[in-house]
Amino acid sequence: MVAWRWSQTSAKVDRKGVHTDNMTQPFPLKPPFKIPFKSPISExxxxxxxxxxxxxxxxxxxxxxxxxxxxxxxxxxxxxxxxxxxxxxxxxxxxxxxxxxxxxxxxxxxxxxxxxxxxxxxxxxxxxxxxxxxxxxxxxxxxxxxxxxxxxxxxxxxxxxxxxxxxxxxxxxxxxxxxxxxxxxxxxxxxxxxxxxxxxxxxxxxxxxxxxxxxxxxxxxxxxxxxxxxxxxxxxxxxxxxxxxxxxxxxxxxxxxxxxxxxxxxxxxxxxxxxxxxxxxxxxxxxxxxxxxxxxxxxxxxxxxxxxxxxxxxxxxxxxxxxxxxxxxxxxxxxxxxxxxxxxxxxxxxxxxxxxxxxxxxxxxxxxxxxxxxxxxxxxxxxxxxxxxxxxxxxxxxxxxxxxxxxxxxxxxxxxxxxxxxxxxxxxxxxxxxxxxxxxxxxxxxxxxxxxxxxxxxxxxxxxxxxxxxRYSQIDVVAQITSAASYPSHLTRTPQNRQWLQVQGEKVGIVQLQGFVFFATANQFLDQVRDRLLDPQQPSLQFLILDLQQVQGIDSSAALNFQKIRQMAVNKQIELVFTGLNKSVEDKLVAQGVFQDSKTSPPRIFEDLGQGLAWCENQLLQEKGKQASMTSLNGSQPKVISA
Structure with missing residues (x-):
């Protein structure tokens, strides 16, 4: 199995265009208090x-x-x-x-x-x-x-x-x-x-x-x-x-x-x-x-x-x-x-x-x-x-x-x-x-x-x-479901491309998750993603971005549901994109087989939502023969994830 990870080799730029490399804290963190040790003999x-x-x-x-x-x-x-x-x-x-x-x-x-x-x-x-x-x-x-x-x-x-x-x-x-x-x-x-x-x-x-x-x-x-x-x-x-x-x-x-x-x-x-x-x-x-x-x-x-x-x-x-x-x-x-x-x-x-x-x-x-x-x-x-x-x-x-x-x-x-x-x-x-x-x-x-x-x-x-x-199951782990039409990347594009993407962006679905996804909340986000994919009144998707930037961790039940989403995406010929994965979440998804080879290309993995959005927009533009602006992706090289 393979999965592509896009890694920025130059200075990292977040979705709002803020450079984050070499950012250090001005002062070292100190504990709020120090417990003094005084020997009983000294007293x-x-x-x-x-x-x-x-x-x-x-x-x-x-x-x-x-x-x-x-x-x-x-x-x-x-x-x-x-x-x-x-x-x-x-x-x-x-x-x-x-x-x-x-x-x-x-x-x-x-x-x-x-x-x-x-x-x-x-x-x-x-x-x-x-x-x-x-x-x-x-x-x-x-x-x-x-x-x-x-x-x-x-x-x-x-x-x-x-x-x-x-x-x-x-x-x-x-x-x-x-x-x-x-x-x-x-x-x-x-x-x-x-x-x-x-x-x-x-x-x-x-x-x-x-x-x-x-x-x-x-x-x-x-x-x-x-x-x-x-x-x-x-x-x-x-x-x-x-x-x-x-x-x-x-x-x-x-x-x-x-x-x-x-x-x-x-x-x-x-x-x-x-x-x-x-x-x-x-x-x-x-x-x-x-x-x-x-x-x-x-x-x-x-x-x-x-x-x-x-x-x-x-x-x-x-x-x-x-x-x-x-x-x-x-x-x-x-x-x-x-x-x-x-x-x-x-x-x-x-x-x-x-x-x-x-x-x-x-x-x-x-x-x-x-x-x-x-x-x-x-x-x-x-x-x-x-x-x-x-x-x-x-x-x-x-x-x-x-x-x-x-x-x-x-x-x-x-x-x-x-x-x-x-x-x-x-x-x-x-x-x-x-x-x-x-x-x-x-x-x-x-x-x-x-x-x-x-x-x-x-x-x-x-x-x-x-x-x-x-109690935790009552907290919605799905922070937002939207599309690239209303949530575009911050890449610099021509007015014509931006206008065209405003219409075609509905083909890029975005699901942003939050918190800890475990057995009590796993079916919650699975149902919402399934409803979006199967809703006949919604535009058909070509890309589905799962943003896990705000997810602290997942359990095996949640990993299984990500595998189910992967299978639904394969059946509907939807390109699956993961963004913001931490090491713990990534390891569980790899162990579950989410990134194994299938009839379609394996899921893409990007460091943040901004890079994932930019890649999906560029794919849409390239399919239409338009010039894709790669302003913030220059120097990116794909990596292979093996499970």
Missing amino acids: VPDFLQSEQLLPSFTAGTVTGIIGVIRAISYAALIFSGPLSAHLGLGIGMAIFSTAVIAIVASLTSSFGGTIATPLAAPTAVLAVMAAELAAALPASTPPMDVFLTVLAAIAIGSLVTGVLLFCLGRLRLGSWLQVVPYPVVGGFMAGTGWLLIRGAIQVATDSDLTWQTLDVVFQTSVVWHWLPGLGLGIFLYLVTRRYKHYLVMPGILLGSTVVFYLVLGVLDLPVEAARSQGWLLGPFPAGGLWHPLQGEDFTHIHWQAIAGQAGNLITLALVTLLSLLLTKNGIELIVEQNLDLNRELESVGLSNLASGLGSGMAGNQALPSTLLAHKIGASHRLTGIINGITCLAVLMVGAQFLAYLPKPVIGGLLFYLALTLLVQWIYQSWSTLERVDYFTVVAIGVLTNAVGFLEGILAGFAMALVAFAI
């Missing part, structure tokens, strides 16, 4: 500055206390139901994770004021995995073996997440990750919100909220256990929306605990009686809270059961990655500073690796705590270090005070976290998202709870791609 002397010490100590202590409270609630979410006997060790694991992640992230993040902790969404995945592991192990499995297996799975999840994120950052792949469709993120958050609702009820009642347990959960005696937590969660949500002070949440949680014990006093209910009725956490076994995996522990771990959780482990890593992308964007808006995504990936990856090596859970940047530190004026690395030290101090105190934490308060915090997600993504998004995107959010939220996180996210990506294809 150590700054820690001693008084203007940093006080705000960093205040913000670090407050966010550390909040981190401990959330760690307790996350542990209660994971170690609930049959795992509740190991809640004390679970709390120690969560607090340790909070401390390590906060310290490592503060030292390695591109933003010094970053506060990182375990987050709700990855914790929800861990809760699902822990419950499935506990259910999969034989009933005869010793309780401690069950705990060690769950703890090992949590640690492996942190290590897998850490390796993935660190490698993505080290390989500088951050720019490729910011393509997650917004509805997918929203659906993932909505699904997390509903899982937190279920977790809050399970913490308060030891009963999961499912279709099978609805009659149990809504029994009067059971309702009284989770209803106070729901009320506290709603109160927390309303007050924190109205008042943004950093002491509001800790104050409400402390006040709620005081009110709880006042009610016990009024009812003359002893603490032990309240514990036996399920109103308090515990009892906890004596000893330390933190129990990292050690040598002999590995012999009690059921590795085969953990291998069966490969899907949840992958989901955990993906969910943490999604959380990182979402949180990073939120932090940038708050602090008005661009964060280096690749460095954040490395930072969070290292934090998770450190947590996993200590048998801890996965974590990420915490937007609310980072915002709090920023408002206090403590956007320094010292803040995250003090945050971690605060958590470690609580860890060293032990489980004595944890046994006095009311379940309604822990459940209320979980309800609050759930409400923030559900209100944003189910209620508020109704007025901000298109209906297709909104129902995608809802569908993902339902699927993550009915089937699983990984399945819900994958289904969300599929729905987002379908929605994108439908």
Whole structure:
């Protein structure tokens, strides 16, 4: 097969006669911003500055206390139901994770004021995995073996997440990750919100909220256990929306605990009686809270059961990655500073690796705590270090005070976290998202709870791609269909030739395409070209120019339709001309066989529409024996394209 390419060897002239060769930009392009790199070690002397010490100590202590409270609630979410006997060790694991992640992230993040902790969404995945592991192990499995297996799975999840994120950052792949469709993120958050609702009820009642347990959960005696937590969660949500002070949440949680014990006093209910009725956490076994995996522990771990959780482990890593992308964007808006995504990936990856090596859970940047530190004026690395030290101090105190934490308060915090997600993504998004995107959010939220996180996210990506294809197919890729009579070349011609071409130009059809031509839009332009070729009321064509100057790319479906157009042109003895092909489009057309030999001459290829028009006009003039003006084609030589 052959196809002729006309290449201008002298200075290039565009259709408007503007010389384009040797045109260079007067100044080199520069990025809009440069992210300064400041070594954490270089900031150590700054820690001693008084203007940093006080705000960093205040913000670090407050966010550390909040981190401990959330760690307790996350542990209660994971170690609930049959795992509740190991809640004390679970709390120690969560607090340790909070401390390590906060310290490592503060030292390695591109933003010094970053506060990182375990987050709700990855914790929800861990809760699902822990419950499935506990259910999969034989009933005869010793309780401690069950705990060690769950703890090992949590640690492996942190290590897998850490390796993935660190490698993505080290390989500088951050720019490729910011393509997650917004509805997918929203659906993932909505699904997390509903899982937190279920977790809050399970913490308060030891009963999961499912279709099978609805009659149990809504029994009067059971309702009284989770209803106070729901009320506290709603109160927390309303007050924190109205008042943004950093002491509001800790104050409400402390006040709620005081009110709880006042009610016990009024009812003359002893603490032990309240514990036996399920109103308090515990009892906890004596000893330390933190129990990292050690040598002999590995012999009690059921590795085969953990291998069966490969899907949840992958989901955990993906969910943490999604959380990182979402949180990073939120932090940038708050602090008005661009964060280096690749460095954040490395930072969070290292934090998770450190947590996993200590048998801890996965974590990420915490937007609310980072915002709090920023408002206090403590956007320094010292803040995250003090945050971690605060958590470690609580860890060293032990489980004595944890046994006095009311379940309604822990459940209320979980309800609050759930409400923030559900209100944003189910209620508020109704007025901000298109209906297709909104129902995608809802569908993902339902699927993550009915089937699983990984399945819900994958289904969300599929729905987002379908929605994108439908939307893009509504964009007309045919920018214009005209002829050389109304769109002549800019060659200098005699008045007689110009007048003659004004009449004969109808024999030269021009179809200008734009955008990306793929399966959803390929038939659109094929139908329009077919209608033009088969319309008996239109003049017959001798030449058909397909101008792809504004086409960024095509897929195989579009390439097939170009082949169909070629066949129609051959059948009607129409000369086919391509203009403005980029290398990618040309390669796909060659692979499809558009330029193969046929009964007529192969398609001509020109660099731009102006040259293609000039060639078609000259062919018309030569056929009539007229003098063809070759003003801008002097020096052109044909090339052969081989496929």
